[in-house]
Amino acid sequence: MTRAVKFLTLLFALLLMTTMAQAETVKRYSLASGMIEYEVTGGGNVLGMISETRGRSTLYFKNYGDVTLEEQETTTTMSGMVSKEDKAHTMKKIDHVTVYTVDFERKKINKGTDPIASQYLASGKNMSTDSEAQLQKMGGKKIGTEKVLGYSCEVWSLMGGKQWLYKGQVPLRIEAEVMGMKSGMIAVKATFSKSVPDSKFQLPDYKIEVSPDYVSGGQALQQGEEMNEFGAMMGDMQAQMNANPNMTEAEQTAIMMQAMSNSNxxxxxxxxxxxxxxxxxxxxxxxxxxxxxxxxxxxxxxxxxxxxxxxxxxxxxxxxxxxxxxxxxxxxxxxxxxxxxxxxxxxxxxxxxxxxxxxxxxxxxxxxxxxx
Structure with a gap:
């Protein structure tokens, strides 16, 4: 998987986590349920290595996002000094605050805790209505509205990329560019507020192991703090870009890399x-x-x-x-x-x-x- 695709996946995960806890339900979305299928694209030329990524991704959620499942399959072809094809298959399920990450290569499932949801549950704050504040904290700026598949979306500018969010929370399109590598993900089919079959949330029959990164509530809070640091860092970078709208792509990349270099x-x-x-x-x-x-x-x-x-x-x-x-x-x-x-x-x-x-x-x- 290319750096750009990994970065895009991180942004996608952050969006899914900017959500809420009400009583015993983690309300990640203001919509009751959803089924979205995406087309994934990417590629670029870095130091003479040309890469192209193609694939698909899906997002299912029910109970206002208390249960979600993401799955993505991509193929990246690289050519240049070395020709190579890299296939990637990922799956992540979140059930309330429990996260299941599937490792298809080793045929096992890591079980952990969603640190952001845990923080919201502890604070009692509303996650589904806090998404805009979280995006602004990360330096995001709402730049307009556009339709994707007929759904009216808020368009947000974030770190030189764009995100099209339905109801301000559900990503229907994402564009990003990191160090010359472009990534894109756009919904090709979407259905909301209809019953989602339980089969869509099934995991492979692999052995489940507790991830050492998510063993305790304390560690979950620590991960939440790392997410907060990442959000603050992105906010600072976006502020610099907003202050200088004529900044070149090379200057934007330099700012981003410098900020990342200084982070923990x-x-x-x-x-x-x-x-x-x-x-x-x-x-x-x-x-x-x-x-x-x-x-x-x-x-x-x-x-x-x-x-x-x-x-x-x-x-x-x-x-x-x-x-x-x-x-x-x-x-x-x-x-x-x-x-x-x-x-x-x-x-x-x-x-x-x-x-x-x-x-x-x-x-x-x-x-x-x-x-x-």
């Missing part, structure tokens, strides 16, 4: 990169040494397994060395090219690490990448 999440990500890059370099060198001696496909497969084992021992993220990548094809025609690309990657990382070690924020780290 940005600082944590920077430290993670500093910790992981020397370990990744170690794995790459191990792979190069092993492959340089490989004389058969079996030898090459063994090198891959050993490198993957070393990565896990060093505590690297499984996604960095995923078994889902295209298999390594090893023969006399591919050996020279693979070793050359691996050596080039090692040299680039060796040049980059000293710069990253000196980086004070994420902007500094990105400059290290651009200077290589």
């Amino acid at each position: 999440q940005g600082k944590n990500q920077l430290q993670q990169q500093k910790d992981q890059m020397p370990k990744m370099l170690q794995v790459m060198k191990h792979m190069e040494t092993c492959l340089s001696k490989a004389s058969s496909q079996a030898n090459a497969d063994h090198c891959e397994k050993e490198s993957s084992r070393l990565a896990k021992q060093l505590g690297l993220d499984d996604d960095e060395f995923s078994d889902d990548e295209d298999p390594l094809v090893w023969n006399k025609n591919t050996k020279k090219q693979i070793l050359s690309e691996l050596k080039e990657g090692i040299q680039s990382m060796e040049q980059m690490i000293p710069c990253i070690e000196k980086a004070q924020n994420m902007m500094d780290m990105m400059k290290c990448n651009q200077e290589m």
